[in-house]
Amino acid sequence: MRTRIAALAAACALALAACTSIPTSGPVSEGTGEVEGAEPIVPFAEGPQIGDSVNATVSGFIQATAAGFASDFSVAREYLTVPARNQWDPLAQVTVYDSGALTPDYDEGAGKVVYSVPVAAWLDDAGRMVEAEAGTQSQLQFEVAQDVGAQWRISGLDDGSLLAEATFNRVFLPVSLVFASADGTTVVPELRWLPQTNVATWAARELVAGPSPWLANAVTTGFPAGSALAVDSVVVTDGVAAVQLASQSAGTPEQRALAEQQLRLTLTALPGIRDVDVTVAGVPLVAEEADTLTREPVPESVAAVFIDGRLGLWDGDELLVVPDAVGALPAGSDELATSYDGTRVAFRVDRDRIVVSDALAGGAPDLIPAEDAGRAQGTMEVTTMVEGADLVAPSFDRYGWVWTAPAVDPDGVTAVAEDGTVMELDARWLAGRVIEEVVPSRDGARVLVVSRAGNQTVAEVVEVVRSEAGEPLSIGEPLQVGANLGRAIDAIWVDDLTVALLGTSSGDESAPLWLVSVGGRTTEDAAVPDAVSISARHGDRSITLVSRDGTVRERAGTGWSQIATGVDELAYAG
Known part of the structure; x- marks a missing residue:
C-alpha cells in the first residue's frame, strides 16, 4: 500500500510540473490541424x-x-x-x-x-x-x-469474460466491416464490436475472415476463401495502417481491387487512420487505388404526399399536387411509398391491392400549388402490381422492385419489378405471425421485417440474395434485432446500420420511437403524441413524422419542429 501511495504522489508531482511548463505568453502559433485518435482508457x-x-x-x-x-x-x-x-x-x-x-x-x-x-x-x-x-x-x-x-x-x-456496461463502452469500439452488394457497386456494412486496443488489427482480421453467415449470400468480398493476415498485427504509423496479407489472399485483379477498397473504407473510419498500405507477400496488393464502391443511395429532399385525396409533392418549402385533370386518389388509398429515381409511387388500395403510378414522374413543373387546386376530374390511373388479402404497406428497393407481403398467415414476401415480374420469396419462419412492415435496406442486400408473435413485437433483418442484375432470388434466415420493443405502427431504415420503429401512443403521451442498430443496441426516444407515420432521408436527425391531424414535423434539437400542415401521408424514397 505504501508503495502505491508513493507512486501516486510521484505521478501527481510530474503532472504539476507539466502544468508549470505551459506557456502563458508569447506569439500564437498555427498548429497542423491534425488530431490523432485518443488512446483508449484501460481499466x-x-x-x-x-x-x-x-x-x-x-x-x-x-x-x-x-x-x-x-x-x-x-x-x-x-x-x-x-x-x-x-x-x-x-x-x-x-x-x-x-x-x-x-x-x-x-x-x-x-x-x-x-x-x-x-x-x-x-x-x-x-x-x-x-x-x-x-x-x-x-x-x-x-x-x-x-x-x-x-x-x-x-x-x-x-x-468468456464479464464486463460492466460502463467498462465495455470504454474498451470496445463499434466497427463497420465493409462488404459489397451482389452487383459490386454499393457498400454493405456489418457491425462488429472490437477491443479498442489494436482495433485496426482486430478489424482487418475480421474483415478478411468474411461476413457473418446470415449475410454471406447477399454480399461479395474481395478476399478469396483461405485469406488471412500474413502478420497478425496492423501497424499504424503517422496515420497510415500497414496491412500485410498472406499470399493466398491475392485473388483476381477485380478481387484485389475490391479487397483494397474494403480495407481502406473499413480502417480509415477508425480513429487515427487516414490511409492504408496493403501488401501481399511484400508486394502492393493493387498498383493503383480504385473507387468502384459507393455508399447507399440517400433519398432526395423531395417527398411524395397524400393531401386532400390527391397525390402530390413536398419540396421542403411548398406543397404541390397533380393537376385536376389527373384525378383523385382511388378510394381507400393509404401507405404511400416512393421510388429512388422519383418516377413512381406505390400505395395500397382497400388493403387488398398494391398499385403504382407515374403521375409524379415529371416533378414539380407538372404540378400545381395545393391551395390552387380545384375539383379533381375523376380518379387517377394506376397499375395494379399485387392483389391479396390484407397486404402490408409497400416499399421500394434501389433496383425499383416493390416489396409487400400478406399480413396474416404469411409464408413469404413478395417483390414485383417495374415490368410486372413477380418473385415470391419463401420465409416459412414467419408462419403463425402477423407481419407489420417489410422494408428493404437502401443498399438492397437486406430487408427489415417487423412482425408480431402474440403480443410480442419482433424486428428481424434478413439477407436478400440477388442476381447481378438486381433480381431478388431468395431471402435468408433472420437476424433478430432490437430489444424491449412495444407495438410498432411504422418502420423505416434511417441509414445503412439503423432502423427506426414508431410505436403507438394514447392520450397526451408521446409515442415511443425506437432506434435500433443492426448488430448493436436499441435506444428509445419520444415522438409526438399523435404520430401515425414516419419517414427519413439519412440519419436520425432527418426523421419526419406525420400526425393524425395532418401536421408534419421534423427533428429540431431534442424536439420536433412543424414544417407543414394538411398532409395525410408523406414518404421519402424507400
Whole structure:
C-alpha cells in the first residue's frame, strides 16, 4: 500500500510540473490541424493479494478481466489455478451486464461462487452482439480451491469474460466491416464490436475472415476463401495502417481491387487512420487505388404526399399536387411509398391491392400549388402490381422492385419489378405471425421485417440474395434485432446500420420511437403524441413524422419542429 501511495504522489508531482511548463505568453502559433485518435482508457488491473478471501479473489478476477482486452489477460490468469489458466478462453464470449455492484453467493461446502448477472448484451468471439431483453439474468459459476500456498484461486469457470456496461463502452469500439452488394457497386456494412486496443488489427482480421453467415449470400468480398493476415498485427504509423496479407489472399485483379477498397473504407473510419498500405507477400496488393464502391443511395429532399385525396409533392418549402385533370386518389388509398429515381409511387388500395403510378414522374413543373387546386376530374390511373388479402404497406428497393407481403398467415414476401415480374420469396419462419412492415435496406442486400408473435413485437433483418442484375432470388434466415420493443405502427431504415420503429401512443403521451442498430443496441426516444407515420432521408436527425391531424414535423434539437400542415401521408424514397 505504501508503495502505491508513493507512486501516486510521484505521478501527481510530474503532472504539476507539466502544468508549470505551459506557456502563458508569447506569439500564437498555427498548429497542423491534425488530431490523432485518443488512446483508449484501460481499466486498472491488480493481481491477487496474499490472504484474499474467496469473494475478493473472484471479484478481483472479474476486474482484472476488463483490463485483459488491452493485454493478454495475464493478470486475470493469476487468479486461476494452473490447469484453469491453461484452459480458459476469455474471448469465447463477452457478457455485458448492467453497470452496478454484483453480489456473489458463496457455497462453502460445494466450493462454488455464483453470480446472478443482469445481462445487457452478449458478444461472440468475432464481435457480433446479441442484445438482451430487460430483466434477463445469467448465472455465472466459479469453482474455487486453495493452492499449495493456501491461497484461494479459481479452479473452474466457463470460457468468456464479464464486463460492466460502463467498462465495455470504454474498451470496445463499434466497427463497420465493409462488404459489397451482389452487383459490386454499393457498400454493405456489418457491425462488429472490437477491443479498442489494436482495433485496426482486430478489424482487418475480421474483415478478411468474411461476413457473418446470415449475410454471406447477399454480399461479395474481395478476399478469396483461405485469406488471412500474413502478420497478425496492423501497424499504424503517422496515420497510415500497414496491412500485410498472406499470399493466398491475392485473388483476381477485380478481387484485389475490391479487397483494397474494403480495407481502406473499413480502417480509415477508425480513429487515427487516414490511409492504408496493403501488401501481399511484400508486394502492393493493387498498383493503383480504385473507387468502384459507393455508399447507399440517400433519398432526395423531395417527398411524395397524400393531401386532400390527391397525390402530390413536398419540396421542403411548398406543397404541390397533380393537376385536376389527373384525378383523385382511388378510394381507400393509404401507405404511400416512393421510388429512388422519383418516377413512381406505390400505395395500397382497400388493403387488398398494391398499385403504382407515374403521375409524379415529371416533378414539380407538372404540378400545381395545393391551395390552387380545384375539383379533381375523376380518379387517377394506376397499375395494379399485387392483389391479396390484407397486404402490408409497400416499399421500394434501389433496383425499383416493390416489396409487400400478406399480413396474416404469411409464408413469404413478395417483390414485383417495374415490368410486372413477380418473385415470391419463401420465409416459412414467419408462419403463425402477423407481419407489420417489410422494408428493404437502401443498399438492397437486406430487408427489415417487423412482425408480431402474440403480443410480442419482433424486428428481424434478413439477407436478400440477388442476381447481378438486381433480381431478388431468395431471402435468408433472420437476424433478430432490437430489444424491449412495444407495438410498432411504422418502420423505416434511417441509414445503412439503423432502423427506426414508431410505436403507438394514447392520450397526451408521446409515442415511443425506437432506434435500433443492426448488430448493436436499441435506444428509445419520444415522438409526438399523435404520430401515425414516419419517414427519413439519412440519419436520425432527418426523421419526419406525420400526425393524425395532418401536421408534419421534423427533428429540431431534442424536439420536433412543424414544417407543414394538411398532409395525410408523406414518404421519402424507400
